[in-house]
Amino acid sequence: MIRALTGFSTRHAWKIIALWAVLGLGLTALGPMLLGRVTQSQTGDFLPRGYDSAAALRIAEEKFGVKPGATTVTVLVARADGKVLTAADQQRIEAEAVKLGERRVVMPRKDDQPAFLVPDHSQTPRVAPAMTAPDRSFQLLSVELTGHAGDEGVQNVYRTFRDDARARFADAGMRTGFTGGLAEAADSADDNRTAATVGGILVTVLIVLLNVLVFRSVLAAVLPLLAVAMIGGAAGGAVAGAAALTGLKLDASTPGLISVVLLGIGIDYLLFLLFRFREHLRARPDQPARAAAAEVSGRVGTAITSAALTIVAAFATLGVASFGQFRSLGPAIAVAVLVMLLGSLTLMPALLAACGRKMFWPSRSLRREPREGLAARFGTLVARRPLALLCASVALLGALAAGMTGIRMDYGQGGDSGTAASATAAEISRALPAGVSDPTSVYLTAKDGATLDPARLDGLSRALGKVDGVGQVGGAVLNGDHRAARIDLFLTVDAQSARARELASGPVRAAVAAHTPAGLNAHVGGTAAVFADVSTAVDHDLTVVFPVAAALIALILLLLLRSLLAPVVLMLAVGLGFAATLGAATLLFQHLLDEPGVSFTLPLVLFLFVVALGTDYNILITDRIREEMRHPGSPRAAVARAVRHTTPAIATAGLVLAGSFATLATTPGSEQVAFAMTLGILLSALVLSLVLVPAVAALLGRPLWWPLRPTPHRTPTAHPAPDPVRVPVP
Secondary structure: OHHHHHHHHHHOHHHHHHHHHHHHHHHHHHHHHHHHHHEEOOHHHHOOOOOHHHHHHHHHHHHOOOOOOEEEEEEEEEEOOOOOOOHHHHHHHHHHHHHHHHOOEOOOOOOOOOHHHOOOOOEOOEEEEEEEOOOOOOEEEEEEEEOOOOOHHHHHHHHHHHHHHHHHHHHOOEEEEEEOHHHHHHHHHHHOHHHHHHHHHHHHHHHHHHHHHHHOEHHHHHHHHHHHHHHHHHHHHHHHHHHHHHOOOEEOOHHHHHHHHHHHHHHHHHHHHHHHHHHHHHHOOOOOHHHHHHHHHHHHHHHHHHHHHHHHHHHHHHHHOOOHHHHHHHHHHHHHHHHHHHHHHHHHHHHHHHHHHHHHOEOOHHHOOOOOOHHHHHHHHHHHOHHHHHHHHHHHHHHHHHHHOOOOEEOOOOOOOOOHHHHHHHHHHOOOOHHHHOOEEEEEEEOOOOOOOHHHHHHHHHHHHOOOOEEEEOOOEEOOOOOEEEEEEEEOOOOOOHHHHHHHHHHHHHHHHHHOOOOEEEEEEOHHHHHHHHHHHHHHHHHHHHHHHHHHHHHHHHHHHOEOHHHHHHHHHHHHHHHHHHHHHHHHHHHHOOOOOEEOOHHHHHHHHHHHHHHHHHHHHHHHHHHHHOOOOOHHHHHHHHHHHHHHHHHHHHHHHHHHHHHHHHOOOOHHHHHHHHHHHHHHHHHHHHHHHHHHHHHHOHHHHOEOOOOOOOOOOOOOOOOOOOOOOO
16 A cells, blocks of 8 residues: 555656645645634643532633633732832722723734734733732732733734833833733743744754755755645644544644654655665666655655554554643644655655656765765674673663652743743732732532622631631632632742642642531632642553553554564663653753753653654664565674664754754743753664664574564665675674
């Protein structure tokens, strides 16, 4: 089936290229519009309904009119001269707040941006006075906007509101400060805008430069980017369309993550094809380029398909996760990778067939067999000293894995980020409890649906006020029909900190359980409670997803390699690589940089990416080793040839993929993921695939493929005659 698909694509190359051009442009244009309808804003929305904070969120939306996807910005208003606020000042602040709440904020648009393709986040904010500092140095306003804090359109709406509010209060002799999740996200994006742009340019330059150095060709340097961009655009639109049809809700960060993944694996797959195509043309100079493209695509297509299906299987296991953010991420990436696989088996072979030998113009490398270079010498070294290299690589990976000692999960995003929003939060916390801008709330309803009497809740309020870590307790607030009540707790710590999470899940919920009046249901909500429940959900998912994903990957390797021992070797190798990467991240961020721990999503995302993407390289090298072992000669000579021919492809692909993940460091809050993914891919490509796995193959020889050992034969092949490398056999 794979050969039939690649063969059809090479026979009808220009039709396939035209079809992908239409699909790529069309779905790329429709993608942003569809994504605006399928993204979900709040982390709490991804929790199963049975969690306490999820129940609190439903009450907030149904009984108190909190909009789904609402995000709160806290505005600090103080006199510009530093004096305390007078009664007249407070009246002026409240009057301006009313005016701000009546003005519709129009989302700015770029001049060249078609209106129908970009979701419109224009809205009228809800603005209300919140609290005054005890020393009357400032007053706080609460502003409710709708949309995900990471959405650029929502951030632009916030910036427009911020600038308008700042100008209005400045005219009244007031200064303003803004804080909250949306304010922090917008400030971080502004502070890192240049770094993000530079990072994207550097990755593009890296890809082009590596391809130029390797292929000495213009087309080979540019075509991978163009092809992957075309397929990636189609994949993004396909993901958004599938989500819209199935009702799946995506996190706003998912499209960006998909883009990075597709860029990496797409370049990988095209590089695998280009290297093998060049090798084939050198060996068969008289064969027509179209026939050569069909033969190479059919052969490499099997390995690419297995590699892609490994990634799909790994991420598909997220469908069994309880945390919705994981559960939606899995199918989204799986669909995107399947589209990239389809492009790799159709568009990329079509490009090879259409360009033929001109793909490598102006290089003259096709006219001669390259001299023995670094890759050949490295292959010889691996074949001659497999035990020493195996021990060295295991020692390196083991040392890094030891960094996992004492690992802790960090579920918060608190701390001083150096932004204007962070400075405003610090100013507020010097006069009021740190959690005043993001309270933890207790929601109460009657079991029989009856109305509530605020006086019955006084005992609960007093008990909550005695909890160590609760700085202030707000009065009970009833909804319009008096059938629900809310009690706000202002913690003494940042609502996104580990301490806040411990308070919400421990003493606060214990006090609520012990002092809630009979006949009432009570639920604890707010950021701290949500992250506490997320930690529980993630801990559960880790115990489920890991073994399921490992079993599926092992099954795919078993079917591909048709061996019982080889899949075990590969799984042990990638497992050691995963442990080493997580250990290095823990060592750097938790132990050396003294952060609260590693991000709670890191182990699962790292496991899936490093194991699934890293297995790509292992599949390529093992598939080539098995192919070489079918030729006459010793197993170690076969390993030497396999390493020689695959080292350039794997090393180049690994550097490209690592560079792609490194750009995530320009996204605020993604530094840990960027470091771990970059290191994990480099270890997978340069240590596991080029050293550890070939060393094991050299030591075990053909028994590695038991029970179906590759039998040497003398059938003519499309690659060069056996290398003159002489590897002594003990």
